[in-house]
Amino acid sequence: MSLFRKVALAVAALAVLVLTGCSDQAYNMREGVTEISKEVYSLHMIVIWVCVVIGVLTFGAMFYSMFAHRKSKNPNPAKFSHSTTVEIIWTVIPFIILIALAVPAVKLLIKMEDSSNPDMTVMVKGWQWKWEYKYIDGDNDPSNDVSFFSNLDDASRQQALNAGKYFSGTKIEDENYLLEVDNPLVIPAGQKVRFLVTAEDVIHSFWVPDFSVKKDAIPGFINEVWTKVDEPGIYRGVCAELCGKDHGFMPIVVKVLEQAEYDAWLAEQVEAAKSGPDLNERTMAQLMTEGEAAYNKYCAACHMPNGQGNGPFPSLIGTEVVTGEGSVGKHIDIVLNGVPGTAMQAFGAQLTEAEIAAIITYERNAWGNDTGDKVQPQDIYDMKNGGGE
Template sequence: MLKAAGGLCARMLGFAVLLTSQLALADETESLKFNMTRGVTPVSQDIHGLHMQMFWWCVGIGVVVFGIMFVSMFLHRKSRGVKPANFHESTWLELTWTAIPILILVLMGIPASKSLINLYDTRESEVDVLITGYQWRWKYEILGEDVSFFSNLSTPRDEIEGFAEKNPNYLLEVDEPLVLPVGKKIRFIVTANDVIHNWWVPDFGVKRDAIPGFTNDSWAIIEEPGTYRGQCAELCGKDHGFMPIVVEAKTQEEYRAWLDEKKAAAAALAELTEKTFTFDELYAQGEEVYNRSCAACHQANGEGLPGTFPSLKEGIAVGPIQDHIDVVVNGVPGTAMQAFGEQLSEVDIAAVVTYERNAWGNNMGDLAQPLDIYNHKQGK
């Protein structure tokens, strides 16, 4: 019997020691992360403070309650020959242990309420970002700057499937990170295109549901330059675990330069739309686009998943090319096939259509040019 009680005691003590010793090391070690990040915004630091405060309250209460319990488990054992007492009521005790917790709760609740009011204060922002969740990628638009782009997972499928070694940023890396200036108040306006997503960057203390049809807002002032990573935090379907967020915080000058670069790239892409590509160019780029945007559902071999995602070795990819383009550009309403017209450039769509028509033994022999896609998008 003693062993039972002793085992419990040792176990609880073990946890307490493990916890406290590791918490003390919190800031030094990176390899075994176990505590909430302190983050780089006033809100995230505030939250971290609340979290630690709550944690110590709980440890304190735990020590008292479990302490009394273990002491009585040790002292008041039948095997020690004790006679049980018979008391079973005490109004003043009941009142005490109702009143004291209420007092503690008030002490906990007041700072939390203050933090909450601060967290909700999205006034007077200097940069406004519209964030739209898609199955399964994010779209960013810097309001007032004419910069808008999609951000996709860039981890190669080989790493996911175990054919290549995983890099340190495995599943937390994207093709186009969002760049934001440090020291400015940034307002995030969050919405979604299909189902509910949730935009979460732990280092900012920002977590907001992205709800289709509605907007939600939140804010951050990033205090240190750096790369900050987050993930979607609301189950949004198959690839919920594969739509990370990467934010690079840079100085105001670097941020402006990035904006200009983005605008120039958009202009260059528009010019490319006019260009005529060779079959090989399109096929090579198409394979890349396919693996990034299509393979998750239609699979790398184009065979899809029976009953869920159709095979591309039959049907649309081996039918008339205009229909094929239409499906890629406009999607198929009521199915998981989304409209890629907005997400991919004309060049990318032309490339991927060309690839799909000629890969895996499809051998249709035809190709699509970016201008065909542009015309299709214009309703011509």
């Protein structure tokens, strides 16, 4: 066996060993669960093996030349400068390889971008740092539209806070840590679902690896992507764009249900939406309990769990807006509408009247503020609709 063949076989064996070691997909692309994702994975593996063959031939020839034509063995170098035939060969062969790979790749890209004739449509909007999902009714009946926000779940958030404001050497045992949400996106199995992807504030990216779905969410633009999942189950993804300080804390969870289960779930959501907001009065104890939970969920990332503020995010302890006499209306307005030109978002469309009322009551009576002010959901509803203070 020639030296070149020995070197080539050694390099090939090493490549096969490495790829075989990655066969559990710990270091490889996921095959996924959709037809598109399986085609993407197959094309990916074809390209990988083409690269392996090219690498074996290239590095085999290089190592062989370095060894067989070293100076100690061949002290007098060759005098030729080039070979037109060889140059044509090494130009034509890569061109043929690229065309052979481009044809199936382009066909697959066209298929991935074809979101026409969907069975249902979901608007996906990225916020700092959560996702909003709106199910657009095919009969154009707004009363059947269902929408909700999907936030990082309380368990992951609490673990992060306990670990030292998100950064610590603390070992987390939960396998779905930072990959669980309070309200997952729910879609039916076997249906073509079109996603209209956009953003409210900065650029986000909607990425679910098991579906081979990844699309940028850009403010002012609507991008389309689709999927069709035949296997019921729970599938997880993340925002794949650096979108701010809590970029790593806005996961995506998609729950795929059988059609009958999905129909029942959707009917429940439609009925809940038609029932209107919860405007029942709460006691101070109820408002404080609900307010602490809601504050830690929606506000603590910026204003800190102890209300002391953090960098550009002001303290909530003893400030005029929070504790000043007659400042309740202004406090509500800031939470509802945000503060233009600052990082303070408008939460009027993100939270319920009950959540906002509880948060404001908590902020005005926690950490030693002790104003005694009690804000009810009805107060928030009135402010939203042009009444109130």
